[in-house]
Amino acid sequence: MVDRVLGQLSLADGFAASDETIFDLIAKELDWAPIRTLLGHRSGPGSGNTSYPAEPLVRCLLLGVWHGLSDPALEAQIRDRLSFRRFAGFSLSDRTPDHSTLWRFREELTRERLIDKIFEEINRQLEAKSLIVKRGTLVDATFLQARGRPPKQPKKGHHGPIKPSSDKDARWGKKGKKSTFGYKMHIGADQAHTIIRRVEVSDASLTDTEPADQLICGDEKAAYGDQAYYTHARHDRLAEANIKDRLMRRANKHHPELPPRQKLRNRLIAKVRAAVERPFAVFKEHYGMRRVRFFNLATNRTQCMLAACAYNLRTMIGALFPPAERRA
Template sequence: MVERIVGQLSLADGLVSPAASGMLDGLEAALNWQPIRALLGRRGSSGAGNSSYPAEVLLRCLLLGVWHGLSDPGLETSVADRLSFRRFAGLSLHDKTPDHSTLWRFRQELTRDGLADRIFAEITRQLEAKKLVLKQGTLIDASLVAARANPPRQPRPGAPADTPVKPSADADARWGRKGKKSVFGYKIHIGVDAAHTIIRRIVFTDASVTDTEPADALICGDERAVYGDQAYYTHKRHAELVAKNIKDRLMHRPNKHHPELPPRKKYRNRLIGRIRAAVERPFAVFKERYGMRRLRFYTGERNRVQVVLACCCYNLRRAFGAVAPA
């Protein structure tokens, strides 16, 4: 199977393509695609067989799908119909566009060898090189996201005692609780830079994992301070941050020995809360714009790739907003 050649422009492309404008065209200047192209490698090989789409084309298509909250069939239609989508993906008017099954298979390819994580790391590295990550502080938080599958179903009242529980179609999802909210699904943990809320660290778990368990993996080690809500404070974490010369800006919480915080600590918590509130921005974008109030797939591995792609999309969008002329 050989890799097909796409993007060869014709006279028709020159006549219908408008001048470069908007986010999709601006991202060409915000990101150097050559290192990502090298990470992806070639999908085809020499010899006879059907041709395959270049990996960069398919990655760009998946990013378009996340930005616009599209399913794979919807993305297939939009790439075929919209000139801006074709131009961003690197497809000319006469190029055949990838179908939804091709996009699905490529998403599966991203799960192998941690390829999605390596792409995210390269994008973050480039944003750091552009001084969009200032490392003055890292904001950490987590958010529950419902699974696509229904939770396990208990037997109906009156059923025989030995009637088994009907399992969920998603064997990786679990019940989780945050505050008064219970969700069957997963939890997205992120660490973002305080300056432009660029996401620097991602941990994806089932919903039963508490916020504090993966928190250390969200701390980069090169920031000046770490901000988080009351769920993240422990004496051990405080000592580790102090040892690394990182300011502890984790909110304090009452305990059985001190059921009421003194006014000084309450005031400190309020000051921290004003800063750490910015970490909610990525979660709002995921759920409001990227259609991730409920995840799309039936396994943790596939959902994790979708979350990593969403983090890539969010960072690129934030980078464009930061560098675009006013």
């Protein structure tokens, strides 16, 4: 059994051609051949129904992220929109995948960690285009609210078991006075274009500083982060790796007041590290990720990795084809 053949254009497809979109630019700029090789064939040996190739399904999931669509909504849009069909590689006569096919493919990416390989390959190509300059890495984290409700709080005098959340992987996390039940996404972004180079996803109870070392690649010249990331041990590790420590300092019980020099240093660092908020704003405002879509850490991690891929590809087009040039 072989993967089904898609994208064989007919005369009708030529008449249905529309104006070039940003997704057409992404399709042209990214070399999909290495991604096809990484994903391999989905159809097993023997007779039976052919499967959709992996590459068009990856493209479909990226379209879903860019437009903040659920799988059923994505199924409908792929079926009806010419630009979606063109980017995913479906002709007008091709049968498009349904929402259960998209869901099962996402589970394949989760189970075999293929999404990590896709993310690494995209970043390899972005580095080859000189879009990752390694001048500095900006680290930060954000809360993502769980899909399921938090465990039900017992009433006064209640002695029975507490009703658990439908999301058993989510936990409570707190920043300042605000508590969130869900997950936390940690990223390390390149200073030049805020292209995301490292992603870690945890439950919300994990502190920002715990996965911080995994967000620093080791080939950058400096690491920028807010006060939550500074420790003496991390400072020593950065110095040993010849990476400049640009982590903001905070007061402690031994030094309850920062000296003016440190306050000025913090303000200068804050101006640089503020750019790391841009990916999070895109995720929540445009990709619909204020609340995660799934009920376990593994699948939500895959969705976060897909979002990082989608963000990096859009950033690539913004850097290579500024809006003024695209309008011209």
